[in-house]
Amino acid sequence: MNVPKKQHWIPRFYLKQFAIPETKNSKIPKVWAYSKKHQDPEPVIISILDAASSRFMYSPLDDKGNRDFYMENRLAELEQIVARIWQEVCYEYIDISNLIRRIISVFLATTILRCNNSFELQKDIYRNMLKQIDCLPKNKSGLPIRKIIYNDKEQEVVFSDWFIFKNASEEDLKRSFVESIKEGTFEFANILLEKKWSFLIFQKPILATSDYPVITVNFNKDKFGIGTEGTIIYFPITPYRVLEIGGPREDNKYFKLDEQWGHCINYLLWTNGCRFMYAHRDTDEILYEICEFIDKQKEKGGQK
Numbered sequence: 001m002n003v004p005k006k007q008h009w010i011p012r013f014y015l016k017q018f019a020i021p022e023t024k025n026s027k028i029p030k031v032w033a034y035s036k037k038h039q040d041p042e043p044v045i046i047s048i049l050d051a052a053s054s055r056f057m058y059s060p061l062d063d064k065g066n067r068d069f070y071m072e073n074r075l076a077e078l079e080q081i082v083a084r085i086w087q088e089v090c091y092e093y094i095d096i097s098n099l100i101r102r103i104i105s106v107f108l109a110t111t112i113l114r115c116n117n118s119f120e121l122q123k124d125i126y127r128n129m130l131k132q133i134d135c136l137p138k139n140k141s142g143l144p145i146r147k148i149i150y151n152d153k154e155q156e157v158v159f160s161d162w163f164i165f166k167n168a169s170e171e172d173l174k175r176s177f178v179e180s181i182k183e184g185t186f187e188f189a190n191i192l193l194e195k196k197w198s199f200l201i202f203q204k205p206i207l208a209t210s211d212y213p214v215i216t217v218n219f220n221k222d223k224f225g226i227g228t229e230g231t232i233i234y235f236p237i238t239p240y241r242v243l244e245i246g247g248p249r250e251d252n253k254y255f256k257l258d259e260q261w262g263h264c265i266n267y268l269l270w271t272n273g274c275r276f277m278y279a280h281r282d283t284d285e286i287l288y289e290i291c292e293f294i295d296k297q298k299e300k301g302g303q304k
Helices: 011-020 070-091 097-113 116-134 160-167 170-193 260-268 283-304
Strands: 006-008 030-036 046-047 053-055 145-150 153-158 197-201 215-219 230-239 240-246 253-256 276-279
Touching: 006 116, 011 070, 011 276, 030 283, 046 276, 053 153, 070 097, 097 116, 097 170, 116 160, 116 170, 153 253, 215 260, 230 260, 253 260
Parallel strands: 197 253
Antiparallel strands: 006 053, 030 046, 030 276, 145 153, 197 240, 215 230, 230 240
């Protein structure tokens, strides 16, 4: 049985749109990649087969030691559906007020939830909970206990599953991660559907993407989620086009913008928590443009 060991959290049909032009129509398209985590980062050219992937990311071992490919198969089915309409989304001026919007909303919801960032966040939450619970007093059996007031009476809560929780393996955490994708997808998708959608178009191929490409910003709040009032979502579609959800522009419309907006989107992408930036051109050029954009914004701020 041919099982997918290397599982991508950013689909290849999506990354192909950001491939280096001379490789885009080849069997193995390639992108420029830049790592924010490397100690001495240099841009490199990699295959999209090697981008945004991890071994058995959505296929945890079950209690019998067998891989569960349910989520990987469901994600593959969704990708096949989205891939059928993606060329139109990338290059045509289509109506996005109907079924296409629903399909894309589910795709974006899963993209948010399935990213490695989301998995790492869940593991951080687990580790923090572990520390907090482990600091509590324990009974004779070694189980953490916490006293609470209920109906004006002091009650003792015992964490009876403590040892199971404490000894959770990487595979246990991966199963929890997979469940979070199942449970959160349609809730996230419905939030996106309630917002205004518009496409921002650029005359030149300016935009990059990343291994965490759904950009969320809120200029009024420090802490926010996708459903928070004022949250705007940007999703690069191609180097020429970005989807804006929840922005101030008219719904279901296309807007041509100047280059500075493209540099702004790349800046937001860079600061969005990604580990890798991917692009059709040398990422050093993009980072230089981002620095220029920041300097210009500082100059404007100083003039006010």
